[in-house]
Amino acid sequence: MGYIDVNSVSYGLPDGRVLLDEISFRVGEGAKAALIGANGSGKTTLLRIIAGDLAAHGGAVSRGGSLGIMRQFIAREGDQVRDLLLSVADPRIRRAAAAVDAAEAAMESSGDTKAQMAYAAALADWGDAGGYDAEVLWDVCTTEALGMPFDRCGQRAVDSLSGGEQKRLVLETLLRGPDQVLMLDEPDNYLDVPSKRWLEERLLETPKTVLYISHDRELLARTAKSIITVELGAAGNTAWVHPAGFGSYHQARADRFERFDEMRNRWDEERAKLKALVQMYKQKASYNSDMASRYRSA
Structure with missing residues (x-):
């Protein structure tokens, strides 16, 4: 839920x-x-x-x-497509990916048995975290958004993609992914008209x-x-x-402001009555000592 x-x-x-x-x-x-x-x-x-x-x-x-998030600015300078997809993945998958990258770098550097065993363990953890399932999802999403499978574009620089392609790829991943709750910060920015229609349909579905x-x-x-x-x-x-929905929003907002205006008018009327009452007591107190205490309490 x-x-x-x-x-x-x-x-x-x-x-x-x-x-x-x-x-x-x-x-x-x-x-x-x-x-x-x-x-x-x-x-x-x-x-x-x-x-x-x-x-x-x-x-x-x-x-x-679980929560999936599209932030207002979705890519960092120097990111690859794989990094962009990882940025909206489950934190366990992100941690497992970082461990695989570190183990792979260590194995390439030393190549000894210990490094190879560490790399094998990192790959096992990657699978346990759901990394291979994520790669299947990413393959579907890159094919839909970029027209090519993940193994062909995973190392591609994100800044080689248009803003609309970046948004479409992240939206594909979040909408097809396992998260039950999504928060999207201006998801329609940079999308062309067909992509906006696609987004509307997917949000409704x-x-x-x-x-x-x-x-x-x-x-x-x-x-x-x-x-x-x-x-x-x-x-x-x-x-x-x-x-x-938005169709009735403007009228509801206008009605709300009208109610506020009515409340303000009633408040102004009550305030004017109180001012008149205080002024009356003040005038009477000036010539009737019996009214002085009433004026001071008012």
Whole structure:
């Protein structure tokens, strides 16, 4: 069962300003939820808190199911395709891959029996961690995204791929992979129109729980079943959840602001009444000593 539960999460910036103020929402099993808001409102920071990369300064996050993450910037300079695929793999597979690489380098350097045995043990651990199953998945994903099998492109430099090819490859891997919960930071960036249509279809088809950030209105309209808006609050950015699709979002938001305006108008009216009452007591107190105590208490 995959879910994300965010309960009163707060986060402050180093300069003392509050970025996130008691953010709460839940993304239930199999749900597709979009996280939207202005640039700099804290959406990516919130995803990093949910992922465990940052510690919240208040509140708590709970998750059910394994988590797969597409970060805003998915590749590092000098990475190969294999490195990119490993970056979204299970941590056990990443550790096993690092051990295989180290053992292979040691064997090539010395070539003695001890190094060979260490390499054999690293390969066994790679298999136990699910590395060979991952390679089968990667072969399918590179064929779909790049048009070639993994053994032909695994050592290819990531920066030789377009931004859209990088995104498509990572999305193929996450959507076909074993993780039950996905968090995607602007997954539609750099995708061409056919790839965006492909992404929409896959998000609708997948049984996974998905929370994603996007500014693309078409993607939001076609895939999101709930909209979580990070917006300015009294002490920092808060979250408002619209429990339906993007088609009804703008009207719901307008209705919400209208209710706020009504509440503000009522508050202004009550404030004006209180000011008038205080002024009345003040005037009476000026010529009636019996009213002085009432004025002071008001």
